Amino acid sequence: MNKIEVIDISLDYMDNGKRFHALDRLSFSVKEGEFVSLIGSSGCGKSTALGVLSGLNHPSEGKVLIDGHQIKSPGSDRGVVFQHYSLFPWMTARCNVILGINHAREKIPKREAESLAQEYLNKVGLEGFENKYPYQLSGGMQQRVAIARTLAMQPEILLMDEPFGAVDAKNKMVLQDLLLNLLQRDEHVKTIVFVTHDVDEGILLSDRIFFMNNKRIGQEIAVPFSRPRIRNEIFDTDEYRALRRQIMSLFYQNVANQIGGAEVYL
Amino acid sequence: MKKLYRLLPHLLFLLLVALILLPSNVEVPSYWEFLLAAGAIEVVLILKRHSSAATNIGIIVMAFLDLWEYYTTRVDGVNTMLYPIPQKVFALYITDFQRISMGVVSSLRLLFLSFFLALTLGIVLGMLVGWFENARKALFPIAKVLSPIPPIIYSPYAVALLPSFRSASIFVIFSSIFWSVFMNMILSVSSVDKKIMDSARTLNIKTIGMFAYVLLPNSLPMLFNSLTVSVSTSFMVLTAAEMIGATSGLGWYVKYYSDFADYTRVVAGIIVIGFVVTMLNVLIRLLRNALIKWR
Ligand SMILES: Nc1ncnc2c1ncn2[C@@H]1O[C@H](COP(=O)(O)OP(=O)(O)O)[C@@H](O)[C@H]1O
């Protein structure tokens, strides 16, 4: 059975009395344990779709099923990491993580929550920074805390919206490897939906890539590499280059369509 | 040049000491209270000597004390009833100690009680009204109409209307603080960063937790800003109210002796009021630094 089933969701934003159609009968499904990426040019509705999955956005039509049950609101079965640092500025790294743990599970003893928080902060490499406030941490470090917080809540599903989009190139690679590593070892998170506009990132991380186009899934691309994955081994293969070319051509096509079919040089 | 400028407040202090100690036109029964007060200011200036703001303030304060001392003790034909001699003013803090300190206690008691009521109600109601959109849309415009009416205006009416002076002044001081806390709270609750709210909702934080972990801490910095302003206005309102109906307190003290044309006591009372307000502001700043560590 599919873990996540997105069935024909449409969503309209109301912006100053004007209706904006952001999703148009979007459908896809994700198997348990699968890592899928939503890729597409910016403004195509990736965040909106993820917002529906997380329960923050309500579709005007269609529904999302998780384990066969329709979702209506955020729930502790799903953890979300946003692009922009979503930590509470008034709490230290540790308190941010503990707050997440306390709200994900009923009545967890204080001692246990603390050691769990420490465990996950260690996992993302933040030993020694537990008592720092977000403003004292770099963007990449804040994102590590956000990841630690979400993983510590031990959700079955992880939803990530361009989590490394605002991190510099070098840190981005470090964080991608960290995520690959954590997911291989973490026994709690099983299913991931990851939003990105970075083709390399999508290929490196995903089992399947959904290319979004016209407010729905335009194309589905399987990524055949076995796990555990090692960046340099993958990036050197012909398969990788072919995949990359395929996805890039979808982007070009997209741009060409938008500007009226004229020949495009990029 | 710069060095001289940094030394200036201290030179002015030395000048003041000289003016106090050297013989003058007038006889004063005791001068050491004034000397001590000036010395205390000098100690603060020495402690804060690296702050240029403190240097500037020091220059102004010391120059003022010099002028005051010089004018009242060295210039011929000055009416020292209208322009009290500083030594006499400061000597009152010993001879009139009991009445002045009782005034401080009585004023502060009213102030703290009203502050407590206004802060609790303002924060709780402001959060609730800010959170529920319908309540906000109905009550915010009403608050906007009522809040700018200066409480000093209706303080005589409140004193007449309410059963005791105490309840009247609590009401008036309360209203001088409540509105700004209430309205600021509504604004900050309804304008929390959407990213923070989304993040809180995906963490499954329910309404009570929202108030405790998100809305309240989010509004603290702004709350403290409005508090600094509120302290000054509330003190103004308090002293004005005391001038109307009280039988103790700092406002009463100033008003009472004005009626007897005892301007030495009037000036002494005014200085105490300034001092108390300053101390309250220091208290608020300490509290803010203790509570807001995240920026
Ligand atoms: N709250 C909103 N109100 C109105 N329009 C919105 C809102 N959020 C997003 N949109 C619009 O919906 C479209 C999809 O946005 P989004 O899902 O954020 O795109 P992506 O994440 O793919 O860049 C964009 O054109 C954006 O301008």
Ligand SMILES: [Mg+2]
């Ligand atoms: Mg987006």
